[in-house]
Amino acid sequence: MLITDYLLLNYKRCNRRTFLETYGDPQHKDPEKDFLLKLKRENKIHFRNVITARSLDYQQPSSSHRDWQLNALQTSELMQQGVNCIAMGTLSITFSQWQLALGDEIFLNKIDQTHHDLLSEIVFAATPSLLIKHPGKSRFGDWEYFPASIKLGRKAKPEYKLIAAFHAQILGIIQEKTPERSQLILREHNDCSINLDHWLMKMQDTVAECFAMLANYQEPEVFISRQRCSLCNWYGHCHKVAKSVKHLSLIPGVTPKRYEYLQAIGVDSVESLISISEANLGETLGYDVARQLKQQILSIESDRALVRSSFDLVNTQPIPSAAIELYFDIEAEPERQTDYLLGVLLVDRSTNIEQFYAFLAESPEDEGKIWQEFLDFVALYPDAPIFHYSEYEADTIKRLARLYGTPKEQKTAVLSRLVDLHHWVTKSVILPVESYSLKALANWIGFYWRETQASGDQSVCWYDQWLHTQDRALLELILNYNEDDCRATRFLKDWLLDFLEYQRQELIVTK
């Protein structure tokens, strides 16, 4: 059994993913998303940029990582020769080498006795971005190496640290000297040395746990988490599994932590969530969360929208409305930190005219220009509320105003006109959906995007492709997607206004 850094990285993010990568049917995997391919390309570019910026004099094994055994052999030869810096190498050891250095207790404690013989089949393989030589004592001579991982991320995430410790461990066993440090080289070339004392112990535990899960053939339970699953290639499969068992993770508000609490009180299915009393649930999750979850499950089971019990239907001012309204949505490229499209749908209710305006930066350098055009445009309709869905639009207005020196009064005037419909939805209604994303809500009330596969991530990929190919068809796709986002926001606003007004009238009549 091959235990690699890639396997461990996945394990740290989602143990089920490691299980599926090892035993799952590859046909159940989703096609590789464009966004992931883009990330892979950017990783390679970042790697080259780091090498160039540091003028690293490196050598690399002639074989690729795909032929990892040969690559490991060549890496070992380069270390033996005392090459200053080795890029894209592979470090590999057998379980008996690990056992000799660290013992096997941690593994034996975690697996069934019937699987002990599997231990001898373990091979560890690690692929640090760089191995950097410095003076010291190792089995190679008066030098030793430490590993460095080049990552595109801005933060030293725990999973990066764990993998950096894994690299240090395997390298330490090979060169018979644990490196003094293991380094992360992050975006903007920030260096971070990890605390090996802490992370080596954690890593050994994780390696043994991961092995035990695979050796014992324990398929981890599915848990759909939007943040974690959205970029995973097993999402389609896992979502199907979750749907088929009506898994609680499909209910908004059931986080991994809350799921643990629910299981501890015997609530592990939709039926048990329905039957438990709100008071009992409240003792474990808090009364507000319990009320919200009970309403959520009622909404899902009856496929009805409900007014949130905490919402004061009678005394809350209705959502702002005006003769002219603007619906605003942004497309942004997080890697370049560029907001490349500021889209606005103008709705003139007095004339029944709708017009979409797109302020599009055909190159990232045009961001300041489209920001000014947007400001000029919204200034033409000073009384029009600006509807949007999420905090991102307000944050972006602040960022762009800061970046391009917009006068404070102008920025404040625009901000004061924003109406966040996400805020309105989440404070006033419960809907029978799996998430409160604009897409999920708009789909439930009957709005559909022209391009069914379109998403924010896909728009970023189209923009990236546009920058490389100058194919205007890609810009059309981006514009259509953004326009549909604005129209969906408008659709949602109209629906929410009508729904709350209808419920308010009903309440007044019944009183």
Ligand code: SF4
């Ligand atoms: S879709 Fe989610 S639960 Fe399934 S393997 Fe991927 S990250 Fe894990």
